[in-house]
Amino acid sequence: MSTSHASRLAAAGALFAVLGPAPAHAQTPSPLAEWQYSSGILLEQMFEPKLPTWRIRVGPSASFQPRYDGSDRYHWMAGPSVDIRYRDRFFLSTGEGLGMNVLTGPNWRVGIGAAYDLGRREADDLGHLQGMGNINPAPSLRLLGEYAISKSFPLVLRADLRRNFGGDNGWIGDLGAYMPMPGSSEKFAWFAGPTMTIADSRYMNSWFGVNAGQSARSGYRQYDASPGIRSIGFGVSASLTISKHWIVSADGAFQQLVGSAAHSPITQTRASGVFDLAVNYEF
Numbered sequence: 274m275s276t277s278h279a280s281r282l283a284a285a286g287a288l289f290a291v292l293g294p295a296p297a298h299a300q301t302p303s304p305l306a307e308w309q310y311s312s313g314i315l316l317e318q319m320f321e322p323k324l325p326t327w328r329i330r331v332g333p334s335a336s337f338q339p340r341y342d343g344s345d346r347y348h349w350m351a352g353p354s355v356d357i358r359y360r361d362r363f364f365l366s367t368g369e370g371l372g373m374n375v376l377t378g379p380n381w382r383v384g385i386g387a388a389y390d391l392g393r394r395e396a397d398d399l400g401h402l403q404g405m406g407n408i409n410p411a412p413s414l415r416l417l418g419e420y421a422i423s424k425s426f427p428l429v430l431r432a433d434l435r436r437n438f439g440g441d442n443g444w445i446g447d448l449g450a451y452m453p454m455p456g457s458s459e460k461f462a463w464f465a466g467p468t469m470t471i472a473d474s475r476y477m478n479s480w481f482g483v484n485a486g487q488s489a490r491s492g493y494r495q496y497d498a499s500p501g502i503r504s505i506g507f508g509v510s511a512s513l514t515i516s517k518h519w520i521v522s523a524d525g526a527f528q529q530l531v532g533s534a535a536h537s538p539i540t541q542t543r544a545s546g547v548f549d550l551a552v553n554y555e556f
Contacts, residue, residue, distance in 0.1 A: 305338075305526045305547050306468035306508040307417075307433040307447040310368025311356075313464065313512075315419045316427055316453070318361050319380055327556075328358045330520070334367075334551035340397045342480055342504075343530060343540035354551040370415065380421040388413045392440045393480070401541060404491030408479055411439030428452040429466075443476025451508070463511035468526075474500040481537035498533035505529050518556070524549040 318324065334354035340346045357365040361382070363373045372386020392408040415435040422428045434446040451466030477498035478484075488495045508526035515521060529535075530543045 305336075305524060305549065306449050306451075306466070306506060308429070308431045308449040308451050308466060308468065309508045309510045309524045309526065311366065312451060312510045313462065314358075315380070315382060315421050315429055318377075318382075319421055319424060319427070322379075324361065326360060328356070329556040330354070330356045330553040332551055332553035334549060336547060336549045338547040339545045341393045341402075342545075343534065343537065343542065344398060344401070344545070345541040346398055354553055356553075369417070370413075372415070380423070381419060383418045384416075386415045386417070388415055388435070390435075390437050390440055401539065402491075404489075405483075405487050405493075405539070409440045411437045411441070413437045426452075437476075441476045441479030443473050443479060445470065445472040445476050445503070447471075449508075451510075460514050461511070463509065465509045466507070468506050468508060470503045470506075472500060472503045474498070477501075477503065477533055481534045481539055483538060493538040496538055498537060501532050503534045504531060518554050520553045520555060522549075522551050522553065 332354050333351065335349060335351045337347060337349055340348055353367060355365065355367045361374060361377050364384075364386070365371050369384075370386040370388030372384055374382045374384040376383040390411050390413050392410045393402075394407050395402045395405055413435045415433060417431070417433045419429055419431045422430075429451055431449045431451075432446065433449075434444065436444050447468055447470050449466060449468035451464045454463050454465050457463060477500055480498075481496070482498040483491070483493045483496040485495060487493065506526055506528040508524065510522070510524045512520055512522040525546065525548050527544070527546045530540060530545075534540065535543045
C-alpha cells in the first residue's frame with residue numbers, strides 16, 4: 274500500500290470521531306442495501322472507542338423509490354429518520370429497528386433486532402397488480418453481523434438475515450461490503466459497496482410468484498418462483514456536517530433483479546434505483 278493511499282485511509286478513519294454513522298432511513302422494500310441503513314457504525318466504534326453513552330439523531334427524510342420490487346413506477350415517500358444508540362449495546366433506528374448487539378469486539382459485532390416490513394398493496398399499481406392481492410405489513414426478526422478488516426484497510430463485511438411473521442412469511446438475507454472512499458474528511462464522509470440478496474421460496478413466491486387464484490383474477494400466467502439469489506446491487510452513502518449539530522445525508526443504490534425474480538410476469542423492469550435524503554439533528 275502506498276504512503277498516500279494509507280494516509281487517505283487514516284484520514285477517512287479519523288472522520289468517524291466527528292461524523293459517526295450515517296443516519297438510517299425508514300425500513301421499506303426498496304433497492305437500498307442493508308449496510309446503507311447503518312453505514313459507519315462499526316468503524317465509529319473502531320476509531321473512537323470512548324463513545325458517548327447516548328448517541329441520538331433525529332430528523333425528516335424523503336425517499337424516491339419504486340412502488341414495489343420489479344415496478345417501473347416510482348414515488349416519493351417521506352417520514353422520520355431516527356437513530357438512537359446506548360453505548361455499543363442497544364439501538365432504536367428506522368433502519369435497523371429495535372435491538373441490541375449481543376456480542377461485540379474491537380472490529381466486529383453480532384446483533385438481533387425487531388423491524389417492520391411494509392409489504393405491498395395491490396392499490397399501489399392497479400394496472401399491474403390488480404388481482405394479485407396484498408402482501409400485508411408484518412413485524413420481522415433480524416440477525417446481523419459485521420466485521421471490519423482493519424484500521425489500515427477499513428473494509429466492512431456485513432450479513433443480515435430477516436424473518437417476517439405475517440405478510441410474505443419468508444426469510445430474506447443480504448450479503449454486502451462497504452468502505453470509506455477517497456476524499457472523505459472531517460466534514461464529509463462517503464461510503465460505497467456491493468450487495469447481494471437471497472430469499473427462500475415463501476418470500477419469492479409472495480413477491481414474484483403467481484398462484485392459480487391470482488392467475489385467474491389477474492390474467493398473469495401461473496408462475497412458481499424459485500428460492501435463491503433475488504438481486505445484486507451497488508450503493509453509495511454520504512454525510513455532510515453542516516454545523517455542530519446538523520448533518521445532511523444522502524443514499525443512492527442500484528439493484529438488478531436476477532433469477533426467478535427477473536423472469537416473473539409481475540416484474541416490469543429488472544433494474545431499479547433509489548435515492549434517499551435526510552436532515553438530522555444530533556443531540
